[in-house]
Amino acid sequence: MAAEMQNRATRFQEEYYNLRAADAAVGDFRECRGSVGALTRTQQRDYAFKEELSFMQGGMKDNVHAESLVPPIEERIANPIFPWPSVAVLSVHAATVVGCCKDVGATLVICQWVFDDEANHLLMHRNLPAVRWVGGVELELIAIATGGRIVPRFQELTPEKLGKAGMVREKSFGTTKERMLYIEHCANSKAVTIFICGGNKMMIEETKRSIHDALCVARNLIRNNSIVYGGGAAEIACSLAVDAAADKYPGVEQYAIRAFAEALDSVPMALAENSGLQPIETLSVVKSQQLKENIPFYGIDCNDVGTNDMREQNVFETLIGKQQQILLATLVVKMILKIDDVISSSEY
Known part of the structure; x- marks a missing residue:
């Protein structure tokens, strides 16, 4: 009996280590009160019964009259190595x-x-x-x-x-000395990992958003390398062009076109206000400079450099990004204008 139980323990040890890596013939695994068995397509291995088991109404019932292979409880207590393998x-x-x-x-x-x-x-x-x-x-x-x-x-x-990989190293960081594993100089990877540290979670999230915006700008430049000058210069130039084209349209359409031109001016006005400048006065000065000199590169001097020429300040934006901004804003306005009426819940 001891030799038979040792054979069962050895067989269980083999299944124990190869349980996760069982071959394709394994169908599923069943558990019945402490004994584990693997059901295969060609044969069935079970340490408790020879035939498949089914669970019905909370109890365990065998499909056929199976011969029990589990020794009596006294023998299992007397031999503690069953069913686990030895150390x-x-x-x-x-x-x-x-x-x-x-x-x-x-x-x-x-x-x-x-x-x-x-x-x-x-x-x-x-x-x-x-x-x-x-x-x-x-x-x-x-x-x-x-x-x-x-x-x-x-x-x-x-x-x-x-x-x-060229190098694998472990590095600790932060006040809690948390450890991180670095796998560098990999053979098939051109990607990099940006590791962000900050004093609190809000700073880290803000840095993540800024990095995401910068990566999107780089992606847009790769797709289309055309640029427009920033600082509100592109919006001011577009506003002047749209306002000049409004005179060519008769009727009510002219007022809609002028309203669109006025909406474009809200971007440089917001830039001036966020920079601590007088928004209306600053916008009027920049618009007059663009009209007099016919130079569409003048924008809001947010950094107080002393010049409104965005070429000298190297401030520019991607053309595809600027087009998407104006297009999405226009679509939102058109969607709102399609709303005829708003029914309040108090009217019911």
């Missing part, structure tokens, strides 16, 4: 796994699911650093960046499936 067997298996990783030439092991302290000790003893808990998304990104392959079983490790 010696686990240590030998962990040493085999570590040796396999070392033999293929790996210098760093990254695992999605945590491995035990015994394996971690053996890895450090073999001078093989390891990260034993990495999220699934992060693990996939690391595999893409380094050119490695994610393997479900250690027996599938080969030198061709290893990824490559």
Whole structure:
């Protein structure tokens, strides 16, 4: 009986380590009061019963008259190794796994699911650093960046499936000394990670928004490298052009066109007001400069440089971004104008 129970424990140990990496023949896993079994297409392995089990009305019922393989409770209490494998067997298996990783030439092991302290000790003893808990998304990104392959079983490790990185280092930051792992100089990655630190969460979020805006500007320049000068210069030039074209349209349309030109002036007025300047006076001065000199590069001197020429201040915006701003604002106004009436809830 002891030999039979030891064989069962060894068989359970094999399934215990290969449970997550079971082959394609495995259909599902069932749990019945402490014993784990794997149902396959060709054969069924169960440590409690020979046939499949079904659960009905809260109770356990076998489909056929199955012969129980579980020893009586007295024998299980007398032999504490059932059904778990011995510590010696686990240590030998962990040493085999570590040796396999070392033999293929790996210098760093990254695992999605945590491995035990015994394996971690053996890895450090073999001078093989390891990260034993990495999220699934992060693990996939690391595999893409380094050119490695994610393997479900250690027996599938080969030198061709290893990824490559120039440097892997750990760095602590912040007052809490939190640690972060840096994987740099990867083989197949042209992306970079921007690490943001700040005194509080609001500062970090504001910095993230600013970086996002800057990245969007760079993306727009790559798509279309045409630019317009900022500081409200483009809006003032468009306002003057639209106002001049309004005289060509008779009837009520002329008033709508002039209203659109006046709406364009709200952008440079807001810039002047946010800069601590007199909005109406500053806008009138800049508009007169554009009309007299016929130069559409004059805008609001927000930084108090001393000149309104945006070319000298190197202030510009992407053309595609400016077009999208005016287009979206126009669509919102048209959507609001389509509303004929607003019915209040108090009228019901």
